[in-house]
Amino acid sequence: MSRNSRARLGPILFMVALGVAVITVPLAGPIAATTERRLESFPVDAGRTFLLVLKSCGRSACPLVVRLTGGSPSAQELPLEWGVGRGPAARTKPDINSGVLGALSADTIPQGWTVGEEENAVSTYARLVRLAPGRAGLLVTQSGGFDHPKRRHELFVAVGPRLRSEFAIQDLQGPSWSAMDAVDLGGDRSVLVHVSTFEPGADDQPDTLEVSRHVWDAKSDKLRVMDAAEGPAVQALTVGKFATIAAARQEKAAKPNCLGAFVVVPASSLAATGNPKDIVLAAASDRHAEIEAARARVGKCAPGLPIAIVSMSQRKT
Amino acid sequence: MPDITNPVGEGGANQSHDVAIVQLMLRLAKNAKQQPYLSTPYTGVYDAATKNAIITFQTDKNLVPATPQAAPLADKKGYIGPGSATLKSLAAMLPPTHKDVTIIPNTKTVYLADNQLNMTMSQAKIVGDPLIEPHFRQKVAALVQKMYQRHKVVLWLSSTGNRRTFAQQAGITKTHSGPGESNHNFGRAVDIGFRGLRWVDGDGNIIVDDDWLNRLDAAAAKAGEPAKVSAFWNNRDKVALQDLALHRLKFERIHVQAFDQGHLSSGRSLAHLLTAVGAMKWDAHHVAKAWTYKADLGLGHKLYDVGSAKDIWAGNAHVTKAMIADAKSHSTKKAWKEADITAEDLSDARTALKTEFEKADKNWQKWTPIK
Numbered sequence: 041m042s043r044n045s046r047a048r049l050g051p052i053l054f055m056v057a058l059g060v061a062v063i064t065v066p067l068a069g070p071i072a073a074t075t076e077r078r079l080e081s082f083p084v085d086a087g088r089t090f091l092l093v094l095k096s097c098g099r100s101a102c103p104l105v106v107r108l109t110g111g112s113p114s115a116q117e118l119p120l121e122w123g124v125g126r127g128p129a130a131r132t133k134p135d136i137n138s139g140v141l142g143a144l145s146a147d148t149i150p151q152g153w154t155v156g157e158e159e160n161a162v163s164t165y166a167r168l169v170r171l172a173p174g175r176a177g178l179l180v181t182q183s184g185g186f187d188h189p190k191r192r193h194e195l196f197v198a199v200g201p202r203l204r205s206e207f208a209i210q211d212l213q214g215p216s217w218s219a220m221d222a223v224d225l226g227g228d229r230s231v232l233v234h235v236s237t238f239e240p241g242a243d244d245q246p247d248t249l250e251v252s253r254h255v256w257d258a259k260s261d262k263l264r265v266m267d268a269a270e271g272p273a274v275q276a277l278t279v280g281k282f283a284t285i286a287a288a289r290q291e292k293a294a295k296p297n298c299l300g301a302f303v304v305v306p307a308s309s310l311a312a313t314g315n316p317k318d319i320v321l322a323a324a325s326d327r328h329a330e331i332e333a334a335r336a337r338v339g340k341c342a343p344g345l346p347i348a349i350v351s352m353s354q355r356k357t
Numbered sequence: 358m359p360d361i362t363n364p365v366g367e368g369g370a371n372q373s374h375d376v377a378i379v380q381l382m383l384r385l386a387k388n389a390k391q392q393p394y395l396s397t398p399y400t401g402v403y404d405a406a407t408k409n410a411i412i413t414f415q416t417d418k419n420l421v422p423a424t425p426q427a428a429p430l431a432d433k434k435g436y437i438g439p440g441s442a443t444l445k446s447l448a449a450m451l452p453p454t455h456k457d458v459t460i461i462p463n464t465k466t467v468y469l470a471d472n473q474l475n476m477t478m479s480q481a482k483i484v485g486d487p488l489i490e491p492h493f494r495q496k497v498a499a500l501v502q503k504m505y506q507r508h509k510v511v512l513w514l515s516s517t518g519n520r521r522t523f524a525q526q527a528g529i530t531k532t533h534s535g536p537g538e539s540n541h542n543f544g545r546a547v548d549i550g551f552r553g554l555r556w557v558d559g560d561g562n563i564i565v566d567d568d569w570l571n572r573l574d575a576a577a578a579k580a581g582e583p584a585k586v587s588a589f590w591n592n593r594d595k596v597a598l599q600d601l602a603l604h605r606l607k608f609e610r611i612h613v614q615a616f617d618q619g620h621l622s623s624g625r626s627l628a629h630l631l632t633a634v635g636a637m638k639w640d641a642h643h644v645a646k647a648w649t650y651k652a653d654l655g656l657g658h659k660l661y662d663v664g665s666a667k668d669i670w671a672g673n674a675h676v677t678k679a680m681i682a683d684a685k686s687h688s689t690k691k692a693w694k695e696a697d698i699t700a701e702d703l704s705d706a707r708t709a710l711k712t713e714f715e716k717a718d719k720n721w722q723k724w725t726p727i728k
Contacts, residue, residue, distance in 0.1 A: 130645075132645060132646060133645070135646070136530060136531060137531060137532065137533055154645075154646060157622075157643050158533075158618070158621075158622070158623060158643070159606055159607055159608070159618045160607065160618075160619075161646060163646070184607065184608045185533075185606065185607065185608035185609060186532075186533045186534060186623070187532060187533070187534045187538075187539050187540055187541070187606070187609070187612070187623075188532065188606065188608060188609035188612060189531070189532060189533060189608070190608040190609065212569065212571050212574060213569035213570065213571060213574065213609065213610050213611060214515075214550075214567075214568060214569035214571065214609075214611060215517065215531075217531045237531075238571075239531075240515075240516065240517075240567075240568075241516055241517035242516045242517075293525075293528045296527055296528040296529075296530065297671065300528065300529070300530030301530050
């Protein structure tokens with residue numbers, strides 16, 4: 041299997057790609073959270089199942105929990121950091137703000153659940169991830185807010201009958217953005233790729249583009265950060281070559297539909313061979329096909345600008 | 358001189374802010390062997406190491422008489438009171454860079470007091486800014502002044518935290534808000550943060566932070582104490598929300614606005630402004646995390662779905678020949694067919710819709726929040 045295939049939620053993709061079935065709750069319409077509702081279930085193996093559950097509401101908030109059933113007589117349950125307000129839970133498609141799609145992605149899977157409107161909206165996307173033989177996790181990404189959306193990614197792991205929160209990362213305050221992807225390596229192994237950006241918007245300060253990759257470590261039975269030289273590299277598409285940060289920002293502002301998802305960074309921050317004086321527009325992805333599609337797209341909407349693909353591995357700008 | 362509000366040491370109140378200040382001073386003061394009296398980072402939590410460091414310092418400096426009864430109450434062995442000789446002696450040993458250390462009550466992060474000049478500069482920038490609605494402007498300026506008076510912290514507007522034009526809004530991809538849908542489009546919202554705050558890490562190093570306190574955030578997360586960051590925001594909000602009746606957002610702490618988000622629908626508020634200042638009637642409804650707009654195309658019949666704010670601003674409003682034919686049929690009382698509508702008519706309609714948005718952008722002061 042190609043390393044670029046994704047361990048993403050979506051019944052068809054999952055059944056084809058991973059040989060497991062994902063069961064989604066049949067929907068007759070939005071679900072009101074007056075009683076506990078099982079939004080989705082994710083079979084881990086013959087006995088155990090992860091559940092994404094919207095619990096019955098308190099006076100104002102409704103907790104969302106991940107539950108592991110089948111491992112022991114009583115189910116294990118952990119709350120998600122961001123609960124939701126009262127209101128129906130509606131199926132939702134991801135967008136660039138969701139935290140599950142990369143800056144260059146035009147995908148529409150996995151679907152999630154949204155409760156609330158505007159600033160009170162919280163969308164929750166859950167994905168089953170085969171971390172290592174015998175180790176399955178549920179990667180849950182939540183995004184909240186309207187004007188300044190924020191994202192939070194948390195990995196829950198089934199360890200025998202127990203459920204544990206293995207890893208969590210949340211967007212910084214300010215103009216931050218992130219996406220977390222699970223790259224299927226085959227053989228029941230995956231790499232979790234976290235791409236984040238920070239765009240201060242100042243002409244004297246570049247943006248940042250950071251990538252970290254996480255893999256299951258059998259020895260310690262924990263998730264660990266991969267070394268730079270290890271495993272599949274994340275690529276960045278770079279566009280243009282500018283003398284100043286301001287010039288790069290101007291180009292981006294002039295073509296928002298074409299370059300809006302790109303950040304303004306020094307070329308040297310992406311690849312050791314880059315000229316530290318050159319400023320480029322950049323966006324990263326762990327999927328080569330996505331990078332290639334974006335290269336073709338940008339070639340048309342920003343003709344004349346030099347375009348390059350660089351391997352980032354695990355670099356911080 | 359840094360002071361404490363209540364005693365620190367055995368039998369003291371040991372409030373976190375007092376303990377943090379004393380611990381930091383013990384961390385920075387060096388003994389005869391040039392070793393810090395407190396060998397571990399300051400935490401704001403009183404412990405045995407702090408007690409021992411206080412006693413060692415007092416002994417080295419002969420601050421406690423041999424007979425305990427002879428010591429003033431504020432300088433008992435292992436005990437430091439406000440204004441005590443031990444405290445004065447510790448303060449005298451602070452390096453010049455740390456003379457202005459201070460801390461907000463009931464928090465654990467020591468920082469350097471800012472100065473009046475910076476406060477005045479920050480305030481002047483706000484007061485002289487025509488892109489902030491006048492009444493809100495006064496409140497934001499008062500927020501800066503009160504934070505300085507109360508905590509010696511100067512707040513600054515972030516470089517992108519002021520009013521944004523619709524065109525600027527259209528250039529921001531990583532937001533759900535389209536042109537005219539952001540609270541920042543109407544001069545009633547600002548991002549006001551802690552740029553330049555000089556906080557002191559556990560070992561005494563001075564860290565200069567950004568608008569969003571992201572350096573403190575990283576350090577606090579590493580130490581497993583995220584509350585250290587929220588303590589600063591909560592204290593800003595005590596002034597902003599309680600004293601000045603301003604409002605905050607749930608997920609972005611730097612943002613402060615003039616109105617309660619719970620009483621706002623950004624789409625309907627924009628539609629109201631569009632109708633008030635333009636030539637068309639408008640409405641909006643929320644579908645799948647985004648607002649979709651309806652307009653009567655200026656022909657006075659029903660409202661037609663014309664797409665999102667982003668589409669309209671980009672000149673891609675969802676206008677069809679059937680839509681225009683229907684609207685014209687009603688306005689002229691004559692039957693128009695789709696075939697009568699030209700590509701130029703479609704283009705004109707899209708341009709007219711965008712012109713409405715441009716009028717709203719120019720008339721941003723007339724915007725009012727509507728639920």
